[in-house]
Amino acid sequence: MREPPLLELRGISKTFPGVKALDDVSFSVYPGEVHMLLGENGAGKSTLMKVLCGAYKADLGQFFHHGKQVQIDSTAAARELGIAVIFQEFSLVPYLNVAQNIFLGREPSGYLPGTIDLKRMHVQARRILDQLGLSLDTHTLVHSLGVAQQQMVEIAKALSQKARILVMDEPTAALSDRECERLFSTIRQLQADGVAIIYISHRMAEVFSMGDRITVLRDGRRMASLMTGDATPDQLVQLMVGRSVDMSYARNFCAEPGELLLDVRNMSASNGVHGVSLKVRVGEIVGLAGLVGSGRTEVARAIFGADRVTAGEIWVCATRFAGGPEQAREAGMALIPEGRKTQGVALTRTVSENLGLASLPKTFPNHLFDPRKARQIAQALIQRLRIATPSPERNVQVLSGGNQQKVVIGKWLQAGSRLFIFDEPTRGVDVGAKAEIFALLDRLVAQGASVLMISSELSEIVHVCDRSYVMKDGTIVGHLQRAELTEERVMHLAVGQGSI
């Protein structure tokens, strides 16, 4: 090719305790190029971004800037090279104004040391905003701006740093169609000015309309780099999916599901999900798949009554359900949240105490705690769920992740729950514990419970669920039966490629 790339990464590796987040990744970007970065949740995109902006230091690998070897070992070094990253959570300060945010850390100096030349700062901010075609007042406090405008401020901030390499993490995730168009025209303008853009996206339409080149990551490895013209959506999906980990979970798939346990009809909620309809029957494990941010957790929270339902109906066991978490518990629902250590168990309390926590009123109707009875119940649950703990009196803290998860499940079993809503049940547990958790779920549903399982790992959805719903942009975009449940199909729906 023509001149050397503006930035080239060779053989970048980064390991975290227990995980190889990046494995020998090479990647380059040319001036005026939009390089699309694709990958499943957890494929290593965010780690790569953090390495690029100097927040993480790569364990191995080299960086070349204009063909010359350089180091990126700090955020300052990355900035020096003209690399600017726009994260999804903005790096803006809410109670500073637009100009102060654009120039944070690089304020033009005034006459006295430590002072800021406000006039010059606002004039320069104005110039950058004009360049982007924005009419924002530079004195506006950022917290009063909408998401799209905040993003523009982020871009302005990057440009003010004379950024030549702009990294954007799913920039359209929170934008309306019109705002997207605005962003795209800005990107094209930047491109024309010779800025190199690394663009992370899940949306196929964007990938093909904006990208010059596409790189696909999976499990921390680069699967391929293609020119957009040579790529097809099917091919990209193929490259993205297919975890290498062995996935043979013992699962007795449910041939004849029982009565309808949960029936959500056209539900919309204050947290942004809309038009969601789903059914869960006794004896089923139903998946809720989708990319991070597609609204899966929000659906669970709305069903459980933790967020307000604004339209539609929820029926539990043929009874209309309307109410908060307490009513949900009484109706036999259990929401097992993603943050096991923060929301699931009380880490510094004992196994026995944790197991009894959700069923205290039931176990001790006269409000007096009986430690012996609590221990008996705990013993029974420990045996039934095969929780590996030295004794019921040990703190949950010392248990493995998988066993902690079992404690959470046990807690709800004791409370009489029949419908378990799991949000990422295997987050942070090792492979062995995963298999054990799924075996437990299998037994649970065989005994007359049912499970709605949110998971970001496609392989789990595919190998464990009887059927699965797929979410995108706050609503359900597909429903796959056991026979049609493949990683490719789920991914196609999740990225908005329609059904195949």
Next chain:
Amino acid sequence: MNDTQVARPLMRLITHVPGVTWVLLMLILVFSSLSGNFLRAGNLANIGEQSVVLLLLALPMTFVIMTEGIDMSMGAVLSLTSVVLASTLVATGSIALALSAAVLIGLAFGVFNGGLASWLKLPPFIVTLGTMGVAQGLALVATDGDSIIVGTQLTRLYTTQFLFLSLPMWLAILSYGAFHVLLQRTRFGTYVCAIGGNRDALTLAGVSAGTYHVAVYALSGAMAGMAALVLTARLSAGHPSAGIGMEFDAIAATIVGGTSFERGKGWLLGTLLGVVAVGVLRNGLNLLNVQSAVQVSCIGLLVIAALLFDGLKDRA
């Protein structure tokens, strides 16, 4: 200055209309109707002068709270520096030397607080609660609990008039101006806001947030030393318990003024109004012969009232 520049702060003031303004107006109404002496010029001047110490404390407290922190040690450090100032003055006869000693001791406590809070990431409440005990204890040990009477030299300075105002009032005005400039026109002020608002953003921008964070607490300590000058002059003595509870008033004035413990939201003019509100409340209650312990309860109610106003406004 053109129209928009003048109009902007004015508009902001009007659109904000924070709880503190209503609270202050209400207090003035209540006290002027209950006590004929309240609105006399002499009494108003009195309120102003009594509020100087509190303002000198509430200004840095506003910065500390903007960083999502708190300085519980302020009152105790004020006591200690007041004692240090008085004894240095008695020993050397030099006000400049005495003030320097007080400010330096305050600064040292501030750096210690800030260092533990910022570099060791200990919770500011606990850290400053600890130093509060340390400073208070030192003040009592150093004096055996007695006052250190200072000569008339300091009192004369306190009552000196200059351009219609007493020197403490000028100190208050200058301090407010300095803090305003600090917050609006310097890197330090911008970063104070950013530490509370989005510390990661500041760090990613290559700014050593830790240093500025420590500086905020250092400023807080140094200002306690500065306030000790006014307090000692007003009492004509350094007293080891003179500052007890002042951190409560300073926090109250800051919160009443609309500064938030979250996201780096702070407002100095609000703090000024909050200080005046606390001053008016104390003065009015004094005029009505309400005992000091009950006054503390009233300040507590004042805080809740101001938060309530703001809460109602947010909901409207």
